[in-house]
Amino acid sequence: MLAFLIVVAVTFGALWSPAAAQSSRTSPPAVQAGFQLFTARDHQFPLSFRDIPAWRDRQTPVEKVKFTGGSYWLVAQVRNLTSDSAWVFNPYGSLMEHVDVRVYRPGQPVQTFQTGYRAKHAYMLHYGLDLTLRPGERTWVVAQIRSPYFASQPNFSFEPQDRYRQQVNLDNLLTLVAFGALLALSCYNLFIFAGTHNRSFFYYAAYALTYCVAWAFTFHVPADVFGFYDLRWHYVGFFLLPVLNTLFYLHFLKLDQRLPLLGRLSRVNLWLPLALLPSSFLLLPYTHILATGVxxxxxxxxxxxxxxxxxxxxxxxxxxVFGLLALMVPATMILPANVGLMPDPVRNTELLTLLGGTLDGLLLAFALADQLRLLMRDNISHIVQLRRALHLAGTDTLTGLHNRHAFGQAVGTLEDHPFLLVLMDLDGLKTLNDTQGHARGDDLLRVFARLLQDMESEHITAYRLGGDEFALIAPPGADAALVSQLQTAEETLRAGGFPTSGLSVGMAHAGGGRSAGQVFEEADQRMYRHKQAKKGGKEPSDRR
Structure with missing residues (x-):
């Protein structure tokens, strides 16, 4: 973005022309030219160099063209004060449909040229005409300008050919870069929309594409490249821009939820442009004024x-907001000039506005990216909270082991696979609670839970089923090792301050088509027999 801002700043410097800001009739001091503007009542040019003064005196002078169009004569008496003979007559600053030019020299045939919107241009996207003005020579240049409307007051100048070509090359490069950026942003956000179905991306893509198309008409790209000259389509895109941008920011800013009054007011940007859009086809001379207001x-x-x-x-x-400001800075120059409130302050306000709109498009893309970042952050936070909730839902709060809910899920998952189920009853807990209090009983549960956690591995998981009941789920061949480890755990409990505690254990192997309930019942029965045998003073032989 910084690089683009630098480009815009350099471009503004390149486009700034104090002469253009002063008057449409000024020109570089290297050429002495007195521009005069007249109303054209016919199409009859002067016949020769000598006829021009009398012909000019019969015309009606005017200060400015009418924005609603018309036909005008431009008369310039030119004297080249330099040694350079290669010059360009440059009409600029507004759409001009036809510009017919005659160059008069004493004793020489009249030269005829054409430029303007419908003519073939010597310079792409520009109206400039190459002229030969010999050093010290006095020449008359007469042009008839006809157009159904003028987007702003047209300007005219004579410029050295080499300098004009450099300026045109820079203008065209920046124009094409801006168009390329807008097209790339539009395609990229359509791709994002296809994956997210977030309508903000669709409205943004449609807005960027429409902005590109609208300014392409302004720069005569359809005419110069495709031969499409229908002026009625020039402002259709500009009527659609408020509609698409408003749909974007209504959705992006969530105005209906956050600021419902502004949301309702903004809908004037939806129906008013659409209501005035037919003026492009029915009231062409007034279209640019209506579009300026919209x-x-x-x-x-x-x-x-x-x-x-x-x-x-x-x-x-x-x-x-920053994007709108990038668009509004050049807009404050071009929009007042569109209705005659001020002259164009820079040489190429259209290019500056196109660049401002492209920067607006980039910043809107940043806005969407920032919104995605916030959504991703919220989603990650929700996922973390969900995982924490799931973990808590499957965890025994006292011991930190998996609880009965997690045990049920695990057994259900493993029902069609072989595994070893170990059920355990922690003997002596009730007596400890009755004699030393539940806090001491909780200590016993936590100590035993830590011993079970030491047995856990990638394939062995410990559970507290409730009260003094615990379980292990292990691979089928782990029974011998687990019996030894549980015996050690029992000895550790007794040596660690719980001399009356012990373990009753029952094991069962899942598999062979038996249900989880059957496996659990078998292990529970064996654990019960183990407990009864211990009460009778002997260890059973079938606990596994």
Whole structure:
């Protein structure tokens, strides 16, 4: 993003032209040119160099063109004050459908040129015409400009050919980079939408694509590349931009939940542009004025909603606000010029606005990425909480062993596989509770639980089933080793301060199509017989 900001700053410096800010009739001091603008009532050019003064005196001068279109004469008496003879006559700053140019020199045939929207351009995306102006030569240049509307006041200049080519190359490079970035952002977010089904990504992708298409018409890309010259389509994209961006920020900022009043107000950006969109086909001379009003209203409402959401604590909205500011800075230059409130302050406000919109697109992508980051953080937090809850649900709080719920799940999972089930009853617990208190009984349970945890491994798991009942689930061949370990554990308990404690053990092997209930019943019976045998003073031989 920093690199893009640097590019925008450099571009602004390259586009800034104090001459363009002063008047459409100024030109570089290297060429002395007095521009005059007249209303064109016909298409009759002067016949020769000598006829121009009388012809000019019959015309009606005007200060500015009408934004609703018309036909105008531009007359310039030019004198080249340099030694350079390669020059460019450059009409710029507004759409001009037809620009017919005549160059008059004393005693020479009149030269005829054409440029403008419908003509083939010597310079891609620009109206410039190459002219030869010999050093010290005095020349008349007369142009007739016809257009169904003017997006702003047109400007005219004579520029050295080499400098103009460099500027055009820079303009075109930045234009194509901006278009490429918008297309890439649109495709990438459509891909994200396909995986997440989050409508914010779809609305954003549609907005970025529409922004690209709308400005492509402004820069005459369909006309220059595809030969599509229908002016009625030029502002369709600009009427759709408020609609798509509003759908995006309504969903992204969750205005209906967080700020319902602003959500309701923002819906004017949905129905008003759609209601005025047919003007592109029915009222073409007024379309750019209507589109200017619609876009201005959208930008103001969107900025208010973004700032309000940010202040309310939705911090992903900061990228949305920064993006709007990146778009509004050039918009404050081009929108007032669209309705004649001020002249264009830079040479190529369209390019600057395109770059601002591309930066807006990048920042909106950052906003979505930040929202994804927050969603992922919340999801991870929920997963951790869920795992903790599942762990607690399957854990005995006193001993830290798995509980009866976890035991039931494990047995159900292993029902079709062979395993060894060991049931244990901790003898002496009731007596200890009655004589020394339940706190001492809890100590016995915790000590025995630690001994069982020492027996656990990748394939052996210990459980407390409740009260003084415990269990082990182990591989089928682990019975001999477990008997030895349990005998050691019993001796450890007695030597560790619990002389009256002991273990009653019953084992059973799962497999052979027997149900888990049958296996449990067999182990429980053997444990019971072991307990009874111990009371009778002898160890049974069938506990496993």
């Amino acid at each position: 876009v201005s209203l959208w930008l103001v409402l969107a900025l208010v909603c973004g700032v309000a959401s940010w202040r309310q604590g939705f911090y992903s909205a900061r990228f949305f």
